[in-house]
Amino acid sequence: MDMTEFFPVMVAGFAAAVGFTPITRRLAFHFGVLDQPSARKVHQRPTPLLGGLAIYGALVLALIFFSPPFYLVEFGAILAGATWLMLVGFVDDRRGMKPWVKMAGQAIAGAVLIAAGIHVRIFDSGVLNVALTLFWIVGITNAMNFQDNMDGLAAGITAVAALFFFAMAVREELSLVSSLAAALTGASIGFLLYNFSPASTFMGDMGSMVLGFLLSVLAIKLNFRVPAERQVITWMVPVVVLGVPIFDTTLVVFTRLREGRSPMQGGKDHTSHRLVSLGLSPRVAVLALYGIGALLGLVGVALSTATVPEGTRIGLVLGALALAAFVFLEITYIHRKRHP
Numbered sequence: 001m002d003m004t005e006f007f008p009v010m011v012a013g014f015a016a017a018v019g020f021t022p023i024t025r026r027l028a029f030h031f032g033v034l035d036q037p038s039a040r041k042v043h044q045r046p047t048p049l050l051g052g053l054a055i056y057g058a059l060v061l062a063l064i065f066f067s068p069p070f071y072l073v074e075f076g077a078i079l080a081g082a083t084w085l086m087l088v089g090f091v092d093d094r095r096g097m098k099p100w101v102k103m104a105g106q107a108i109a110g111a112v113l114i115a116a117g118i119h120v121r122i123f124d125s126g127v128l129n130v131a132l133t134l135f136w137i138v139g140i141t142n143a144m145n146f147q148d149n150m151d152g153l154a155a156g157i158t159a160v161a162a163l164f165f166f167a168m169a170v171r172e173e174l175s176l177v178s179s180l181a182a183a184l185t186g187a188s189i190g191f192l193l194y195n196f197s198p199a200s201t202f203m204g205d206m207g208s209m210v211l212g213f214l215l216s217v218l219a220i221k222l223n224f225r226v227p228a229e230r231q232v233i234t235w236m237v238p239v240v241v242l243g244v245p246i247f248d249t250t251l252v253v254f255t256r257l258r259e260g261r262s263p264m265q266g267g268k269d270h271t272s273h274r275l276v277s278l279g280l281s282p283r284v285a286v287l288a289l290y291g292i293g294a295l296l297g298l299v300g301v302a303l304s305t306a307t308v309p310e311g312t313r314i315g316l317v318l319g320a321l322a323l324a325a326f327v328f329l330e331i332t333y334i335h336r337k338r339h340p
Contacts (some may be wrong), residue, residue, distance in 0.1 A: 001173040005068055006166070009179050010186035016058035017190025025194070025201045026051040035096055036201050037088035047199065049093045051135035051191055055155075056086045056186035059214075067179040068332035074176060077116030078217055081109035082169040082210050085141070089206030102205075103138055106216045109213055110137035113220075120220055122235060137168020137216045144212030145205060146252060150272045150282055152196035155202060156290050158211045161241050164297030165218045168237070168304055176219045184214055197283045215242060224304055233303055233311030240318065241300040247271065251326055255333065274329045277336055 028034060028048030035047045060079065088105040091097060110133060112120065121131040148154040166181035188211070194201050203211075217236030228235055239246065248271040253263040261267075275285035297316065303311050 001170055001175070001178070003167075003170045004080040004171065005117060006178050006182040008066045009062050010166075010182040011116040013058050013062035013183040013186025014190040015186075016061045017054055017187040018193060020054035020057050021051055021191055021194045021201060023055040024048070026106050026195070027053075028201070033204075035093075035204070040291055049204035050206070051195060051201040051203040051253040052093075052205070052210060053087065055187050055191050055203060055207050056082065056210055058190060059183050059210075059309065060181040062186060063179060067183070068175055070176040070179060074116055074118055074221075077118060078180065078214070079111050081112045081217075084112070085109050085209045085318045086206050089209045090246060093206055099262075102209075103142070106138045106141045106209065107134055109141075110134045113137065114276040118217065118220060133220065136212065136220065139249070140216035140219070140242060140245070141209050141212035142194065143242070144215060145208045146249050147245050147268045147269065148203060148205075148208040149268075150197075150286055152192055153272055153286050153289065154208050155188045155192040155195050156209060156286065157244055157293050158215060159185050159192065160290055160293040160297060161215055161244075162218065164241050164300055165215075165222060165238075168224075168301060169218075169222060172222070172224060174221065174223065177218055180214065180221075181218055184211070184218070197286065212245075230308060230311075231307055233306055233315075236311065236315055237303050240296050240303060243296040243318075243322070244271075244289055247322060247326070251329060254326075255330065269333065271329065274333055278332065 025048045028050040033049045035049045059082070063075070063079075064135060088097070089104065093104060114130055114133055120129050120136065122132065123129050144154055144158065147157055162181045162184040164256065166178060166185055167179035169181055191207075193201065195203065219242065222238060224231075224234040224237070252269055255269050256263045256265060256267070269334075272282070272285050272289060275283055275288060280288065299314060303314055306314060
């Protein structure tokens, strides 16, 4: 399988997002779908919230008209789940939605995938595989929803992760994953032209949930042709590639539970905010997280070809570094709260 075979999909996703985003920005102003400034938000003026519609439209256009052939049943399920979450996100952006209702909507999107045969295959038990699939889809979807807390962060993190998924999928000759990752990379970068600081439009939940859902699908569908004993290492690959949103979500949930707050309550306690509190500008903080995402992507590629001893050592080192970063950011956060 040649990587250049999928470049038209990536270019189409990019070009469509560049073209669609100004249209959705005007629609957002016309219909009043705006994100209003508040104490827990960085922006200072009402900002259009329909950017997710541009991302969704770019993805669909690129996949339908420019992608090589792939298995239509699975593609239909992925498209149905993404469409459903785009609609759920629109309602949330427009009128607000209780967190448990939103999570139920995410679980429905996951159930559509499972019905089409898209699920993890780690355990011998089908029930455990289904449960883990739903947990993964809802978890990553919300993790990317959490990443939409600073200009350009969610779109950039998605582009970086999707690019590494794309490279590994092409190597493993996975047509559907390659096409989806190429379209996701292109659409995310195209939208990022308008969303990087200072952002002229936001993706809203209708964008961040679709991005998270599609990244969770890429992770599930990224299968490596390796002996059974090496699968204990390769299952780590998507977790590492998506390490930035997973780390941030774990950190934020821990902090909010420790403080007696709801994990779904918004606030300036994300990794990006903590980097800014250490003296970085918002732009530099976002770029730093891009860089960390790229490094984790390279580690993920290394893990995909590592032996069991090599993969174990890499996993232990990454775990130690993540724990050290977690403790450092939590201690500095507590100190800042006590001594503002």
